Amino acid sequence: ARTPSNPDGNPEMADAAVEPHTSPEPQLIRREDYRPFAWNVPQVALDFVLGLNQTRITARLDVERNPVAEADPTLRLNGDGLTPVEIRVDGAVVQSWVMEGADLVLTLPGEAHQVEIVTEIDPSANTQLMGLYASNGMLCTQCEAEGFRRITFFPDRPDVLSTYRVRMSGPKDQFPVLLSNGNHVDGGESAEGVHWAEWYDPWPKPSYLFALVAGDLVARKDVFTTMSGRKVDLAVWVREGDLGRTEHAMESLIKSMKWDEERFGREYDLDTFNIVAVSDFNMGAMENKGLNIFNTKYVLADSDSATDGDYDGVEGVIGHEYFHNWSGNRITCRDWFQLSLKEGFTVLRDQLFSQDMGSAAVKRIEDVRVLRAAQFPEDSGPLAHPIRPDSYREISNFYTATVYNKGAEVIRMMRTMAGEERFRQGTDLYFDRHDGEAATCEDFVAAIEEGAGLDLAQFRLWYSQAGAPRVTVELALEDGEAVLTLQQSAPATPGQSGKQPMPIPLRIALFDRESGQHGGEQLIVLTQEQQSFRFAGFDQLPILSLNRGFSAPVAIDREIAADDLVFLAARDDDPFARYEAMQDLIVGHLKKAIGGHLSDDDRAAARAAIGTAFRAILTDDTLDDLMRGELMILPGASYLAEQMLVSDPAEIHAEREGLKAWLGAHCGAELQAIHQRASGVSYSRDAAARGLRKVKTQALVYLAAGKPELAAGLAQDQYQAADNMTDRQGALMVMAGLESPDRDAMLSDFYDRYRDNPLVVDKWFAIQAQSLHPGALRHVKELAEHPDFTLRNPNRARSLYMAFAAASPTFHQADGEGYRMIADVILALDPINPQTAARFVPFLGRWRRIEPKRAAMMKQELERIAAAPALSRDTYEQVSRSLG
Numbered sequence: 001a002r003t004p005s006n007p008d009g010n011p012e013m014a015d016a017a018v019e020p021h022t023s024p025e026p027q028l029i030r031r032e033d034y035r036p037f038a039w040n041v042p043q044v045a046l047d048f049v050l051g052l053n054q055t056r057i058t059a060r061l062d063v064e065r066n067p068v069a070e071a072d073p074t075l076r077l078n079g080d081g082l083t084p085v086e087i088r089v090d091g092a093v094v095q096s097w098v099m100e101g102a103d104l105v106l107t108l109p110g111e112a113h114q115v116e117i118v119t120e121i122d123p124s125a126n127t128q129l130m131g132l133y134a135s136n137g138m139l140c141t142q143c144e145a146e147g148f149r150r151i152t153f154f155p156d157r158p159d160v161l162s163t164y165r166v167r168m169s170g171p172k173d174q175f176p177v178l179l180s181n182g183n184h185v186d187g188g189e190s191a192e193g194v195h196w197a198e199w200y201d202p203w204p205k206p207s208y209l210f211a212l213v214a215g216d217l218v219a220r221k222d223v224f225t226t227m228s229g230r231k232v233d234l235a236v237w238v239r240e241g242d243l244g245r246t247e248h249a250m251e252s253l254i255k256s257m258k259w260d261e262e263r264f265g266r267e268y269d270l271d272t273f274n275i276v277a278v279s280d281f282n283m284g285a286m287e288n289k290g291l292n293i294f295n296t297k298y299v300l301a302d303s304d305s306a307t308d309g310d311y312d313g314v315e316g317v318i319g320h321e322y323f324h325n326w327s328g329n330r331i332t333c334r335d336w337f338q339l340s341l342k343e344g345f346t347v348l349r350d351q352l353f354s355q356d357m358g359s360a361a362v363k364r365i366e367d368v369r370v371l372r373a374a375q376f377p378e379d380s381g382p383l384a385h386p387i388r389p390d391s392y393r394e395i396s397n398f399y400t401a402t403v404y405n406k407g408a409e410v411i412r413m414m415r416t417m418a419g420e421e422r423f424r425q426g427t428d429l430y431f432d433r434h435d436g437e438a439a440t441c442e443d444f445v446a447a448i449e450e451g452a453g454l455d456l457a458q459f460r461l462w463y464s465q466a467g468a469p470r471v472t473v474e475l476a477l478e479d480g481e482a483v484l485t486l487q488q489s490a491p492a493t494p495g496q497s498g499k500q501p502m503p504i505p506l507r508i509a510l511f512d513r514e515s516g517q518h519g520g521e522q523l524i525v526l527t528q529e530q531q532s533f534r535f536a537g538f539d540q541l542p543i544l545s546l547n548r549g550f551s552a553p554v555a556i557d558r559e560i561a562a563d564d565l566v567f568l569a570a571r572d573d574d575p576f577a578r579y580e581a582m583q584d585l586i587v588g589h590l591k592k593a594i595g596g597h598l599s600d601d602d603r604a605a606a607r608a609a610i611g612t613a614f615r616a617i618l619t620d621d622t623l624d625d626l627m628r629g630e631l632m633i634l635p636g637a638s639y640l641a642e643q644m645l646v647s648d649p650a651e652i653h654a655e656r657e658g659l660k661a662w663l664g665a666h667c668g669a670e671l672q673a674i675h676q677r678a679s680g681v682s683y684s685r686d687a688a689a690r691g692l693r694k695v696k697t698q699a700l701v702y703l704a705a706g707k708p709e710l711a712a713g714l715a716q717d718q719y720q721a722a723d724n725m726t727d728r729q730g731a732l733m734v735m736a737g738l739e740s741p742d743r744d745a746m747l748s749d750f751y752d753r754y755r756d757n758p759l760v761v762d763k764w765f766a767i768q769a770q771s772l773h774p775g776a777l778r779h780v781k782e783l784a785e786h787p788d789f790t791l792r793n794p795n796r797a798r799s800l801y802m803a804f805a806a807a808s809p810t811f812h813q814a815d816g817e818g819y820r821m822i823a824d825v826i827l828a829l830d831p832i833n834p835q836t837a838a839r840f841v842p843f844l845g846r847w848r849r850i851e852p853k854r855a856a857m858m859k860q861e862l863e864r865i866a867a868a869p870a871l872s873r874d875t876y877e878q879v880s881r882s883l884g
């Protein structure tokens with residue numbers, strides 16, 4: 001009902017404040033309930049009168065009945081925390097509107113009308129960072145997924161596409177730069193000290209792609225000439241002191257634009273492309289049409305303050321957001337269940353871009369590592385969902401590693417099956433056929449199927465079934481043939497029990513034991529539950545190299561001799577398979593060791609085999625150092641936990657560190673030699689120098705475990721000699737894990753050096769929070785009291801608590817204090833920034849896979865959160881799924 005007397009304009013929220021426990025369970029939204037919206041909104045005109053504490057918005061919507069939707073005289077406009085100040089229909093003020101919850105509902109008699117709505121908001125009070133908010137004295141927006149409704153009443157759904165004309169005005173000294181989507185069309189001064197600008201975006205878009213920025217910014221500018229010869233003005237906008245850190249972002253943008261033309265035939269379509277860096281941002285970045293808004297973390301980089309990894313992050317995210325211009329903006333999503341349509345595809349595109357810009361093999365290994373560390377646990381836990389979910393309560397909770405990274409893997413499989421060329425024909429058809437539309441995942445699959453000439457009937461199961469399939473492997477010799485028998489099974493996930501077999505494309509090679517060669521790689525596709533593949537011409541069992549390049553996102557179960565893995569780790573010509581063999585060798589051993597089923601002799605034998613392979617990696621001079629650095633990385637604790645139904649985090653940690661220490665001692669001389677070879681080489685961004693920096697810190701990591709005193713000295717040397725952040729951060733990271741007398745001095749030196757650079761101060765917090773130091777939990781509690789710490793800035797909150805929960809062994813401290821602290825953080829953050837608060841829930845949500853004592857404590861913390869009054873929809877949904 002309409003409640004104009006209620007200052008919030010939101011009766012539900014007002015009730016909730018009085019009687020928290022009666023707030024209704026947030027509604028479940030189902031994919032199958034999709035209906036087109038009853039009205040089209042071909043044009044929108046927005047007028048912003050800007051102020052940090054008060055912004056007044058007049059929105060003029062041209063609406064007309066949607067001929068393909070069921071007729072409905074009511075126009076429901078979504079709102080979130082808004083009160084209409086004035087409403088006009090066709091120029092006349094009307095009173096015939098009602099509030100239904102937070103939404104505004106009008107009844108319109110005719111076929112087409114003009115609706116004008118005035119709202120007022122306080123951007124400085126917007127701590128959720130959704131909608132229009134203030135950051136560092138500037139104003140900016142984040143509208144995906146449902147933030148536009150916090151600015152004005154609107155059909156805030158991705159299938160309503162409109163052209164936007166945006167006028168904004170404000171004090172010139174406070175907001176000298178005024179930006180929105182599309183092209184700048186007009187501007188001027190309207191009063192003493194007040195200026196205005198008008199922007200027009202000719203490309204129809206959904207509201208989630210709207211953006212506005214007003215602030216005191218400076219730009220690095222450049223010009224890009226597109227494949228058809230059009231000139232595009234490029235700008236990267238930052239705060240004045242940051243201009244010197246924008247070169248890499250601009251270079252990355254230009255490379256992205258060129259690459260998308262060459263690899264996907266996609267040309268940019270406006271006269272301007274703006275990127276703005278803001279320091280308060282919930283996610284990485286946002287692809288708003290012609291006006292991408294970025295977390296500073298993914299824009300700013302120079303050698304003094306950014307690591308090699310940070311540089312890669314900037315390049316990847318700049319690419320990602322730019323590529324969205326076609327995969328996301330020109331073709332958008334029909335509804336939020338289709339999120340992977342744009343995100344999975346765009347992640348694949350940014351991965352392929354980064355592969356082309358650097359080492360393809362190393363990039364592939366990194367991407368698989370991320371998938372296994374973040375997505376596999378999600379897929380095997382209470383929050384598992386298909387890449388195209390069937391229901392949600394809060395869509396922000398579905399910006400997940402599954403939708404993004406598994407979504408990319410699923411499309412990559414189509415590309416593997418089709419081959420690069422035919423895949424391109426598929427994507428050409430997709431872009432052609434659906435340009436200007438709000439499409440579905442099904443549209444994408446159908447276009448690839450037709451354009452690439454694949455039969456994807458069974459393949460569509462990858463969109464509907466959650467959980468990573470497990471493939472069991474047997475290899476036998478029968479009458480001169482190698483017989484490979486594969487069996488697949490998919491685990492039950494919430495709401496999905498009996499699963500059907502899915503097509504699993506596996507790139508394989510069979511190595512002859514005598515010659516050490518194979519007769520060429522082949523692609524086999526496992527489509528049935530169990531299937532045999534026969535290969536002629538073997539009178540001895542070959543060595544199988546399987547799932548090369550990680551051609552399918554599955555878990556492989558196989559019995560393979562340690563010697564064969566040592567062979568593959570040293571000799572496989574597929575770099576991913578080589579990495580995988582090393583990982584398998586170590587995972588196989590640690591799995592047995594963690595169960596406590598290993599005699600001393602067996603442990604010694606297993607370590608000796610690993611030591612042989614590890615030493616070969618350290619000393620193989622045909623390997624480049626970037627790859628060597630990858631091969632040196634031990635399987636992560638979360639990936640190890642994944643291998644067991646229920647695990648004890650303390651045991652995993654102890655065995656993994658034990659092996660690391662043994663390797664550090666056993667290969668001490670080789671590691672020291674690497675550290676020395678890599679020291680004293682001056683900074684450059686070329687691959688060789690980056691490789692040296694990578695193995696340098698890797699060597700230090702092992703030495704720190706095996707020979708801590710020696711390592712402390714080397715870390716000190718590395719820190720003092722550092723002429724770049726990669727070396728400096730690497731040395732500090734190692735030192736932070738040691739109980740060395742130099743530890744505190746190095747930490748304070750780092751802080752003093754970089755106290756004015758928030759992104760580096762974030763690193764300083766994170767290094768301590770994720771360190772191997774046994775006192776990490778206590779350190780985190782102390783750091784929470786540091787004057788630079790605040791929960792209100794998402795980067796800062798994550799730098800302390802996300803780093804801790806994701807990486808510190810003390811998160812799982814036996815007394816449950818780590819769990820308690822993270823639950824407290826969730827409760828404290830929820831009223832400030834629910835989206836960010838909810839992202840901490842999965843760390844507690846994995847309780848079913850943890851040994852019973854800890855599991856009980858984790859569950860108890862989840863229950864404590866669930867019982868809290870007035871929980872956000874975001875946190876409520878994640879906690880209830882985790883307990884369910």
Ligand code: ARG
Nearest residue numbers: 144145282283285286396399
């Ligand atoms: N579309 C953005 C990207 O992947 C992510 C924005 C998500 N934002 C959010 N608040 N859920 O590039």
Ligand code: ZN
Nearest residue numbers: 320324343346
């Ligand atoms: Zn994206």
